[in-house]
Amino acid sequence: MTVPSPAAGAVRAPGRGRAPGRLVDPKLLLGILVVGALLVASLFTGVYDIWGADDGAAMFAITRVPRTIALVLAGAAMAMSGLVMQLLTQNRFVEPTTTGTTEWAGLGLLLVMVVAPEASLTARMIGAVVASFVGTVIFFAFLRRVTLRSSLIVPIVGIMLGAVVGSISTFIALRTNSLQIIGVWFAGSFTDIIRGQYEVLWITGLVGVAVFIAADRFTVAGLGEEIATNVGLNYPRMVLIGTGLIAVATGVVTVVVGNLPFLGLIVPNIVSLIRGDDLRSNLPWVCLLGIGIVTVCDLVGRTLIMPFEVPVSLILGILGAVVFIALLLHRRRRG
Amino acid sequence: MIRVTDVIKRYSSEVAIGPVDLTIEPGGIIALVGPNGAGKSTLLTMMGRLLGMDGGSISIAGHDVARTPSRELATIVSILRQENHFITRLTVRQLVGFGRFPYSQGRLTPADEQIIDRAISFLDLTGLEGRYLDELSGGQRQRAYVAMVLAQDTEYVLLDEPLNNLDMRHSVAMMRHLHDAAHTLGRTIVIVLHDINFACQYADRLCAMKDGRVVAFGTPEEIMTSEVLTDVFETTVEVIDGPRGRLAVYY
Ligand SMILES: Nc1ncnc2c1ncn2[C@@H]1O[C@H](COP(=O)(O)OP(=O)(O)OP(=O)(O)O)[C@@H](O)[C@H]1O
Ligand SMILES: [Mg+2]
Numbered sequence: 379m380t381v382p383s384p385a386a387g388a389v390r391a392p393g394r395g396r397a398p399g400r401l402v403d404p405k406l407l408l409g410i411l412v413v414g415a416l417l418v419a420s421l422f423t424g425v426y427d428i429w430g431a432d433d434g435a436a437m438f439a440i441t442r443v444p445r446t447i448a449l450v451l452a453g454a455a456m457a458m459s460g461l462v463m464q465l466l467t468q469n470r471f472v473e474p475t476t477t478g479t480t481e482w483a484g485l486g487l488l489l490v491m492v493v494a495p496e497a498s499l500t501a502r503m504i505g506a507v508v509a510s511f512v513g514t515v516i517f518f519a520f521l522r523r524v525t526l527r528s529s530l531i532v533p534i535v536g537i538m539l540g541a542v543v544g545s546i547s548t549f550i551a552l553r554t555n556s557l558q559i560i561g562v563w564f565a566g567s568f569t570d571i572i573r574g575q576y577e578v579l580w581i582t583g584l585v586g587v588a589v590f591i592a593a594d595r596f597t598v599a600g601l602g603e604e605i606a607t608n609v610g611l612n613y614p615r616m617v618l619i620g621t622g623l624i625a626v627a628t629g630v631v632t633v634v635v636g637n638l639p640f641l642g643l644i645v646p647n648i649v650s651l652i653r654g655d656d657l658r659s660n661l662p663w664v665c666l667l668g669i670g671i672v673t674v675c676d677l678v679g680r681t682l683i684m685p686f687e688v689p690v691s692l693i694l695g696i697l698g699a700v701v702f703i704a705l706l707l708h709r710r711r712r713g
Numbered sequence: 714m715i716r717v718t719d720v721i722k723r724y725s726s727e728v729a730i731g732p733v734d735l736t737i738e739p740g741g742i743i744a745l746v747g748p749n750g751a752g753k754s755t756l757l758t759m760m761g762r763l764l765g766m767d768g769g770s771i772s773i774a775g776h777d778v779a780r781t782p783s784r785e786l787a788t789i790v791s792i793l794r795q796e797n798h799f800i801t802r803l804t805v806r807q808l809v810g811f812g813r814f815p816y817s818q819g820r821l822t823p824a825d826e827q828i829i830d831r832a833i834s835f836l837d838l839t840g841l842e843g844r845y846l847d848e849l850s851g852g853q854r855q856r857a858y859v860a861m862v863l864a865q866d867t868e869y870v871l872l873d874e875p876l877n878n879l880d881m882r883h884s885v886a887m888m889r890h891l892h893d894a895a896h897t898l899g900r901t902i903v904i905v906l907h908d909i910n911f912a913c914q915y916a917d918r919l920c921a922m923k924d925g926r927v928v929a930f931g932t933p934e935e936i937m938t939s940e941v942l943t944d945v946f947e948t949t950v951e952v953i954d955g956p957r958g959r960l961a962v963y964y
Pocket of ligand 1: 724728748751754795
């Protein structure tokens with residue numbers, strides 16, 4: 379192993395634990411530029427000829443701009459939800475799709491649409507958010523009872539729970555002839571995002587602000603209930619706030635975009651491997667990487683079989699599974 | 714002052730801790746000793762409000778631990794548990810910095826940074842402060858946890874087997890440091906120790922537990938006798954006079 383080097387302390391200069399004050403980190407700036415370029419590419423990718431056609435500019439504003447904004451909001455929201463969930467559960471392998479939260483959101487959405495087919499977008503969203511909250515609370519309650527909190531058992535149970543909830547949804551959908559709703563939800567995609575339908579996604583922006591404000595408290599919560607309580611954090615309240623934020627983000631994204639598997643899992647893990655877990659300075663990176671990955675997946679989905687589209691959830695699923703396995707192997711190696 | 718009144722913890726129908734009655738006067742080191750399963754950790758975690766009790770009450774410096782808000786208590790008492798495990802990847806310095814959380818809520822001031830520096834250098838971690846915790850040895854990590862608790866800078870400090878994994882040099886250094894803190898700053902440090910000789914050397918009071926109850930409480934001279942120790946640990950212990958006071962011989 380390496381010898382403790384006295385230089386490490388000297389270089390960091392005492393009193394500079396987290397390098398405060400440096401507002402624009404050059405690396406972060408580079409990241410923003412790269413993701414910005416991807417978003418521009420997203421704006422100008424598509425079958426419709428926005429330069430040539432008469433209504434090109436209008437189409438651009440009606441479809442391309444909303445789609446790109448949706449990529450930004452949904453990508454950042456799901457990545458942050460995953461991060462917060464991992465801190466609250468102290469388990470690296472959980473995120474809304476491995477804990478059943480998205481399935482619950484789907485169920486909530488379906489129930490609202492079955493009970494009130496004409497329900498407004500807001501009503502559907504509330505249904506999804508409430509169901510996600512209930513589902514997450516159930517999952518957390520289960521987690522309090524298991525001892526091996528950091529084990530892989532946790533996401534496996536979460537995925538099973540999700541599968542049960544998902545099949546209940548399918549059953550209800552079969553009985554009420556609404557399978558297409560399930561289908562749309564299952565294949566999360568940005569294809570149908572147009573002006574007038576995506577705006578509620580801005581709510582996830584508020585969630586992001588809340589996570590930024592509470593960043594230090596979430597990091598402390600991530601040290602576990604006991605250490606957190608020792609330093610004076612109201613742990614139960616923090617779990618409640620976190621659950622609420624996750625539920626709102628997941629619910630809203632599920633209603634507007636659909637299922638975005640693994641995003642919340644791979645993004646925080648990659649960031650943590652590279653930068654450690656100082657949440658406040660990591661958050662911009664988590665958002666950026668989340669946006670970057672969804673945007674790339676969406677671009678691939680749009681161009682692969684042009685003029686048709688592959689749902690972004692499919693590509694994310696494949697990419698996510700590969701990264702997930704790589705992470706597992708990597709963590710095993712490090713012990 | 715720590716006042717423990719009729720405290721009971723029932724884990725199951727067979728296992729119960731207490732009732733424990735105990736008064737710990739402020740200032741000095743109080744060593745909790747006793748065999749495995751005696752209830753030392755249970756009592757300590759209840760004092761540190763990390764574990765609820767099934768009867769009785771505990772107050773620290775006049776604050777009932779069950780009722781005082783956690784945030785207020787965090788500036789009065791700090792606790793380190795026997796086992797610590799978390800998945801968050803933090804550097805030593807970041808971890809120690811969280812000891813300042815009760816005061817700064819995460820926004821460290823220059824004064825906080827100074828206290829962190831001091832805690833880090835007390836525990837001989839200066840060369841390691843930029844390292845991630847998962848890249849440290851067991852003893853180094855243990856020292857980082859203790860540094861975090863010291864950075865919390867509270868009147869009352871509860872430590873559950875802080876010498877776990879420490880080598881001789883660091884064990885002695887830590888005990889000396891705690892002894893200084895107790896005597897120059899007037900801190901009250903309750904510490905679970907398995908090495909009875911360490912306890913005798915550095916503690917001002919020994920509290921012996923067995924089967925969930927306090928069976929002896931007193932000065933090292935009172936507790937460090939062959940009769941008391943043999944009874945508490947249920948193994949033959951001889952006490953001899955060493956160069957620096959009494960020594961228990963049990964092997
Ligand atoms: N969470 C728990 N659930 C059930 N029983 C428990 C629990 N924690 C401790 N116990 C039991 O309570 C008793 C006291 O345990 P405690 O951890 O307080 O002992 P200890 O004196 O700290 O022992 P050690 O020296 O081994 O750390 C033991 O019999 C133990 O089996
Ligand atoms: Mg113990």
